[in-house]
Amino acid sequence: MTALQSQKLKPYLYVLPLILLLAFVFGYPLLRIFEFSFKLVRGIDGPWIGLRNYELILGQSLFWESVLHNIQLLLAIPAMVVISLLISILLYERITGWKLYRIIVFVPFVLAIPIIAVVMKRMFQFSGPVNEVLRWLSLDFLALDWIGSSDVALWTVMILIVWRESALGIILFLARLLSLDESMLEAARLEGANWWQRVWHIILPQMRGVIEFYVVVSVITILAAVFSYVYVVGGGRGGPGTATMVIEFYIFNALIRTSLPGIAAAASVLLFLVSVLLIFPMFRARRRVREEEA
Template sequence: MKLSPKFTPYLYILPLVLLLGFVFGYPLVRIFEFSFKKVRGIDGPWVGWENYRLILHQDLFWESALHNLFLLIAVPVMVAWALLISIVLYERIRGWKLYRVVLFLPYILAIPIIAVVMKKMFQFSGPVNEALRWLSLDFMALDWIGSSDVALWTVMIFIIWRESALGIILFLARLLSLDESLIEAAKLEGANWWQRARYVLIPQMKTVIEFYVVISVITMLSSVFSYVYIMGGGRGGPGTSTMVLELYIFSALIKISLPGIASAVSVLLFLVSLLLIVPLFAVRRRANEEEVG
């Protein structure tokens, strides 16, 4: 039987789709299944919603979730910082290519390596506080890592510093692909730097900005484990001040051997991520339809 030409491309990608479905789909299904079981070892009896009831009545779970939501504050900061730096580099200041490499370097290095360095730097007697004391800013020399009041803020600063590097490169790549005649025309019309950035450059970067926002939201919700594990000493410390949902899942799975609980939290994190991310794509789709219309 001869296939219709419109089905031929799908036939070529079918093996890859099946492979991806097995690699990603099967574990996802098993996680959902485990979340309804009291797992010991590789399986266990069905307990229904019991795992969800247990975690929803734990203060530590809600504290971890609040910490993840708190880290979302970093998203607009990263977007603004990355936009500012990328536009400055786009002006081709002297040495801008070198600055581009230096700014992207933190994103290339492994998180555990630079987390250890940052932890040393932000210790109470570390270089950061020593520099502040040398500048007679002793009131700003805080116990960045050891104080539960500022530990999560320190982690956020670290995340902003590293993750904004990706935004800078993405935004700069988009800027370098723009038609520079528009910038030249704006200059001839007397537009200053701020007006060129606001009315000419940023509107043409809407798509890549939205993409970076989505990536950043995903990062803050489900990709900060390495940061808090190193900075918080593997326990979310001091106390539980840097405990996030990923670390909560890790503790439930590895430290107290409760895969059912870990799976239930993973499912909730997955669903919440979808609830926050899907609307972003919906907004983008409507914007595209309006542009076409």
């Protein structure tokens, strides 16, 4: 081995112990989950049953209802992108009080999800502040049972997700905006371009990469990281009924409440494979962001 090759390998040797540790901490449980998905597990092990767990899951209406709810929650992403873009652009242009507004919009993302979910659940109760304000404004027809109605509960969860997860978009978009060349915006302003024209023709084209990155991250979040929202808002049962049942909660019930680790493992594997497929677009979007910033 030449001196040049040894120099190239040296950084990897330094991080090798950490890589091995991470491979053990995350890799071993992942292998066990794949193994359990092909077994009828009782306790800590069980007999091999092949694809039977997957057949049971794919033939269960509750699983497909959970998938449908996750797909419905994906409708939150366009709203998150629009809200994040609008607020980040306003903050970038330093409207009056922009420092205070920046703190206010960042707070939801700093707080833990269960804390925010508990507060929002209190606010959206039938006799909570949201309905009281609507009644005070003589909008009684909008004073709904946001938590207790199976027709509205999932949309309440979506409102909570939009409110909190938009903060990440604001952070990402504002960081990208601060790296833009302001001379182009100033030139457009001098040429008579209005606010909308500057946003559409100058700002948005340069933010395409970070928008794509945020969309992919948001899709992964909604598919695989909304358990806390649903657990708190749905009263710990994905309720009312199964109105807020999502894939993560389906896995939780299979593992904890019905003691079927094989079913839970099979559903986890399916969710993992979908998430992995979405990671590759995320890396491509991140690479595009770096190229734009360069």
